[in-house]
Amino acid sequence: MERRPPPSLRARVKAIATKRWLQYVVQVTRQSGYSVSSARRVLAGFVLATTSACQSTPQDFSGPRFVPETRTVATERAPSGAEKILYSFQNGSDGAFPRASLIVDKAGNLYGTADNAGGAENCSVHCGTVFELSPPATNGTRWQFTTLYAFTGGKDGGLPTGNVIFGPDGSLFGTTDVGGVDLKHNGKGVAFHLGFSGGRWKETVLHRFGQGTDSAYPHGGLVFDKRGNLYGTTALGGPGQCLGGCGNVYELSPPARSGAPWTETILHTFAGGTDGEWPQAGLVIDRAGRLFGTTEFGGFYSEFCGSGCGTAFELTPSGSGTTAGYAVIHRFQPGNAGDGALPLDPLTLDAKGNLFGTALEGLPNNPGYAGMAFELERSTGTSTWTEHVLYNFPQYTNDAAYSHAGLIFDGSGNLYGTSEVGGTSQNVGTAFKLIPPSASKHRWTDVILYAFNRAHLGAIYPQTNLVFGAGGLLYGTTPLGGSGSSHSCIMIKNKGCGTIFAVTP
Numbered sequence: 198m199e200r201r202p203p204p205s206l207r208a209r210v211k212a213i214a215t216k217r218w219l220q221y222v223v224q225v226t227r228q229s230g231y232s233v234s235s236a237r238r239v240l241a242g243f244v245l246a247t248t249s250a251c252q253s254t255p256q257d258f259s260g261p262r263f264v265p266e267t268r269t270v271a272t273e274r275a276p277s278g279a280e281k282i283l284y285s286f287q288n289g290s291d292g293a294f295p296r297a298s299l300i301v302d303k304a305g306n307l308y309g310t311a312d313n314a315g316g317a318e319n320c321s322v323h324c325g326t327v328f329e330l331s332p333p334a335t336n337g338t339r340w341q342f343t344t345l346y347a348f349t350g351g352k353d354g355g356l357p358t359g360n361v362i363f364g365p366d367g368s369l370f371g372t373t374d375v376g377g378v379d380l381k382h383n384g385k386g387v388a389f390h391l392g393f394s395g396g397r398w399k400e401t402v403l404h405r406f407g408q409g410t411d412s413a414y415p416h417g418g419l420v421f422d423k424r425g426n427l428y429g430t431t432a433l434g435g436p437g438q439c440l441g442g443c444g445n446v447y448e449l450s451p452p453a454r455s456g457a458p459w460t461e462t463i464l465h466t467f468a469g470g471t472d473g474e475w476p477q478a479g480l481v482i483d484r485a486g487r488l489f490g491t492t493e494f495g496g497f498y499s500e501f502c503g504s505g506c507g508t509a510f511e512l513t514p515s516g517s518g519t520t521a522g523y524a525v526i527h528r529f530q531p532g533n534a535g536d537g538a539l540p541l542d543p544l545t546l547d548a549k550g551n552l553f554g555t556a557l558e559g560l561p562n563n564p565g566y567a568g569m570a571f572e573l574e575r576s577t578g579t580s581t582w583t584e585h586v587l588y589n590f591p592q593y594t595n596d597a598a599y600s601h602a603g604l605i606f607d608g609s610g611n612l613y614g615t616s617e618v619g620g621t622s623q624n625v626g627t628a629f630k631l632i633p634p635s636a637s638k639h640r641w642t643d644v645i646l647y648a649f650n651r652a653h654l655g656a657i658y659p660q661t662n663l664v665f666g667a668g669g670l671l672y673g674t675t676p677l678g679g680s681g682s683s684h685s686c687i688m689i690k691n692k693g694c695g696t697i698f699a700v701t702p
Contacts, residue, residue: 279701280628280647282656283340283672284330285679286694288314288686290344292326293694295674297360297418298603298662305332305667307697308345308369309674310357314683314694315347323350323375323383325357327391327398330697332667340697345369345398346391351379353400354387359418359479360661361391365425368392370403372415372429377405385413385434388427388449388459403459404449406431412445412463417479417543419449422486426450427459428514430476430490435466443467443474443495446488446512464488465512465523469495473508473525478543478603481552488512489526489552491540496528501560506531506538509552509573509582526582527573532560535586537569541601542662550575552582555600555614559589567591567598567619570612570631570641587641588631590616596643597627603662604631607702612641613671615659620648625657625678628671628700646671647700654680656696663700670699 286293292311299309307330315326325348331341348355354373361371369391377384385407391398407413413434419427427449435442446465467474473492480490495505506529513522531538537556544552552573559566567590573582590597598619604612612631620627626649632642657678663671681694
């Protein structure tokens with residue numbers, strides 16, 4: 198049975214600043230030995246109390262995915278289902294607490310972000326890094342870690358909580374959750390470009406968020422369209438009446454002259470209520486340029502979901518950079534046929550244009566109390582979407598629980614993901630595989646590829662998508678665990694500054 202946070206934790210969560218609300222929830226919850234899902238319920242109550250304009254009465258009703266790399270790369274292939282830690286963060290110039298998904302290039306190099314440390318001297322928060330991890334040249338040797346850029350937390354940005362993406366020329370694009378002003382006035386985040394020039398990676402800030410009713414705190418990553426425009430979401434901002442705004446979907450258009458600022462266009466401002474609020478994840482884009490995403494809160498309201506259970510939405514930008522159409526395609530309603538609540542990571546598109554994802558929680562004493570995996574299927578020739586619950590995660594040992602990572606496909610149609618809890622009796626997470634049905638169309642089978650554990654400085658509490666990479670293995674990050682011994686990484690129960698790991702499918 199999951200314990201509820203004590204009053205002292207409730208007070209700490211209620212006191213969080215909007216600039217770092219998610220990171221703070223994770224940190225204080227782990228220090229007290231409780232699950233993130235418990236703290237999110239407290240946070241939802243806090244939001245309910247402070248954003249009454251975003252409520253509604255109870256009702257009855259990422260980025261681009263990367264193809265698996267099949268070219269042979271020298272690496273150690275672990276036995277089936279085994280896990281191998283490739284790198285442990287040390288909270289130094291390398292960063293700490295990686296919370297974003299990785300991407301992989303054709304050579305098997307991994308790229309990602311760490312949202313703490315790095316950058317300015319003596320900087321322990323509001324900084325972070327962008328890094329590369331390269332496969333070993335020969336079997337038995339270590340992977341090579343390189344810090345590509347260290348944020349200062351000032352005008353260049355800080356806390357890169359979203360993943361980076363590749364540009365057409367192999368350069369990197371991403372966002373930071375804060376920064377953009379100076380070291381004294383953290384700022385509300387930036388969109389950035391990292392290009393390799395003169396023997397090193399150099400940052401260019403494309404846009405600084407937080408001016409007036411502008412977007413604020415871009416927690417997720419970016420996606421490109423065919424014309425070179427970038428799209429993303431911000432958790433807060435906009436003229437909405439939520440505390441700090443209910444969040445935006447924005448477009449960044451490249452300048453006509455190289456080096457000039459990019460132009461931001463707000464495509465949609467979330468109003469709260471049934472419209473949704475607080476989009477935490479990035480977007481996914483289909484071949485027609487339509488954007489799809491989720492909001493953590495808003496949508497359907499109930500006693501369980503005091504701030505809303507979350508939504509999935511579709512948005513079609515027009516050629517002029519304004520919204521041609523916005524629609525909520527699903528309002529999550531836990532307890533309704535196994536439906537879940539609180540979607541937190543980007544959706545995944547299949548070849549037919551259907552959407553796949555996970556929701557963090559479900560209704561107590563109902564199927565999917567510990568979350569669920571779902572499909573949203575568009576009816577042919579219509580704008581109607583139907584949800585199919587692929588798998589309800591039960592809240593007990595030996596299965597996945599509380600997944601807020603996105604899903605990825607392999608060539609056979611299997612889905613892969615991570616869960617922050619579940620697995621062994623330690624409940625520190627899993628990497629899992631969902632196998633499609635052979636008979637009934639929407640009943641899938643869950644297979645635990647690896648149950649994470651604290652033994653031998655193991656990786657714990659995975660929160661992000663997996664990605665296929667060198668040797669056909671699955672790669673990911675954890676924000677805790679590993680051999681990092683920095684004082685700021687050692688909590689009451691959990692140790693380590695985070696890891697990069699590989700798991701065999």
